Amino acid sequence: MSEPSDLGVYLVSRLARQYVKVVLSGEGGDELFAGYPKYVVDWMAPYYHILPAPIRDKVITPLLDQLPYSMRKLKTAARTLSQSAPQRWMSWFGVFNGQLKENILSESSRASIDTDASRAFRRWLEINPQRDNLSAMLYLDTKIWLPDNLLMKGDKMTMANSLEARMPLLDYKLTEYAASIPSNVKIRPFKAKYLLKRAFADFLPEPILTRQKMGFNVPTGTWFRQGQRNLITQLLLSERTRSRGYLNDAFVASMLRDHLEGRTNYQSQLFLLASLEIWFRVFIDSPGLECPGISVEELLEDTGAAIPITI
16 A cells, blocks of 8 residues: 555445445546646646746745645645646656655665656657647546556455446546547636536536545544554664665654654655555565464564654
8 A cells, every 4th residue: 555545445445345246436537537636737837937936936835835734735736837747747646756755765765766757757748749738647647647556556455355346437438538528628727627527417416516526535644643653653763664775764753753743744655654664574574474464563563773753
């Protein structure tokens, strides 16, 4: 697992399996018909570049800093409006972006890893150029975000509960048709998934059509501060974790401290780091381990001392 929402998908799948063997999923609707807020924000990029630099730096940026955590994706997208299109789009995929990505890696990792993930985006667009920015974003999402994240997550979490999920919106004929629709039909100013909502306006009640988009949020940030506080601390700051040499240990400790003290919310970053370390322990440290017959705490137990962290 790499995202907190994986837990939610797993639990919902387990609940559904008590009643059915097959479920229908709406995966693909956002990627085919421009349903994410990032598509609306990206549409504003040309207008943003027209604004004088003082207005962007002294008015818009401070306003973005005041946005609540619940609007973090909108904040991330708006902050990248001044970047090139591939770099701007990349910021939506990574949990660690910009300076945060530079800070989390150790010096040796930065020297050996190509951190410019936007190269992959440019390669896809070289293979199949798109007619405009929105078409490019949707194409990249169907090539990267859907198969490498959403579909893989959905398949693993449903199959872990012996549940089969089918995605009717990803029928290849519908996918081909959606790709042929002009971008100005799919999106309107400040209105995402415009065409799909219009298509179902006669079948769905107004509260459903106009409801604010909601992610599959899981309160891992609260769990880390409360019931799983000791587990996340020991896992990320243990001697075994630090000995791997991939991460900047001091920065990991500062992230954890800031989160536990409530100064910011690093739940996604901490969850990803914890998942990475568990992966190392199960598949690298113990490659022959298939199904541990012990608790998670015992599996993660480390005899090395953790870095002292003052809370």
